[in-house]
Amino acid sequence: MSHTAHIPSHRKPRQRASKSALRAGVAGGFLSTIAVAGAAGPAQAESVTQTIEMPTITDGLSTAVAASAQATQQVALDLETQASEDAAAEKAAKAAKKAHAEAVRKAEAKKKAEAAAKAEAEAQERAERASRTSERTTLSASSGSSDSGSSASSPSSSSNSSNVSGSAASIVAFAKAQVGDAYVSGGTGPNAWDCSGLVQAAYRTAGIDLPRVSQSQSTAGTQVSLDNLQPGDILYWGGAGSAYHVAIYVGGGEFVGAQNSSTGTVQRSMDYDRPTGAVRVL
Template identity: 90%
Template sequence: MSHTAHIPSHRKPRQRASKSALRAGVAGGVLSTIAVAGAAGPAQAEPVTQTIEMPTITSGFSTAVAASAQATQQVALDLETQADEDAAAEKAAKTAKKAHAEAVRKAEAKKKAEAAAKAKAEAEAKERAERASRTSERTMLSASSGSSDSGSSASASAPSSSNVSGSAASIVAFAKAQVGDAYVPGGTGPNSWDCSGLVQAAYRTAGIDLPRVSQSQSTFGTQVSLDNLQPGDILYWGSAGSAYHVAIYVGGGEFVGAQNSNTGTVQRSLDYDRPTGAVRVL
């Protein structure tokens, strides 16, 4: 083989391939050239005069790569935008739901407050009407008591049976007029009472001054049987002289008393709370 033999070029038709494939082809051609030259011996080697044309990357490939990268970036941006929109929509839905629940709660609270205010106003109006009625009854009782006292002073000695009945009627009427008043420990009227305060005030309308406490009231007068009661008799619970509660017998098997803070002043049957004994003052 001639030392100047032509080394065929390994150039191939241009194809779209990666940079690594092109460089591999170039490297192979160079190695082949070196191998042939080496086989001829180092003494007789001559410079290689064949020029090997290096493949170049076309501008079309670069454009395609750039377009692909741009498309990928656009897809990423679109996904990020969609995620932001979904998050914003979810947040808006939660906010709207919370606002609706708060509006419903406020509406219910307002409705309850209005109902409570209406009920309170009605109760206050009813209480004012009841107080006005009791005040009117008390005024009439006071006038009746004054007339009874005048008649009594005109009589000679002990009061007649008619005067006693009149006093009992005054006591009973006063006691009934206080039904609905509050019970307050130590209360002596005019709109709140304890048990002995009510009894004392009722007897005062008949011109009789009773002791203040129930223990003393339970012995102020003549002890009578519960089977022989008359309107105006004082009922007591507990032992005579150590009674813990008193009330007024109003006839018909019923009594009026300032019971406790839960019931206030009530009119009840003797069977509701059977008394221990009774005393007659009139």
């Protein structure tokens, strides 16, 4: 047994319990106070921060910027297209103006050339007439008075195209059919002739091939007098073998010939331009 077993206890259980209860109460109140303070305190001390959510404009702005860029690009493209069209129109206008000026220049040049050619042909015809007149005068003086007397008779009294037949008729008919055609140097038909080209084509209708040039045609047959002509005879101007012009006697004192660019192919009286001589091929 303990040596203290009989020592009375100085503890006061009830008082101890009471203090314990008090302490418990105090502690509980303190804890409650802390709890209340903990609940109330932060609510008073906490700063209120409110976040306002702003509307997002990024998508709309991007769309507007893209649309503006596209519009700007389209305007630039339209301006470029318009500039190209304006440049093309200006270039076409310049080309048209240049072409018009060139056409006018060519027309004027052609007109001047035609006028010069006509004047030259007329001058050539006058020179040929003067030359033929001089040659006829020389031939007349050398042939004597008998020849000059016989020349007074006209071949029209003994020859008339109305009673021509055979090859001569076809030659005369062909020659007359070409009256009104143009004269073109080197022309052999069908609508433009030079003098020897017409004679050659007329004789071809009778199956006769003549030389191409007047110099050779003037010696292609038998020389005949101008007062003893027959339809179809070849008339020539200049010397035999050196003739510069030929035609076809068609009777009635007339001939058909491709004269020059001014007159073309004509039927004229021998008095209009009397030939130097004649040759008979038929």
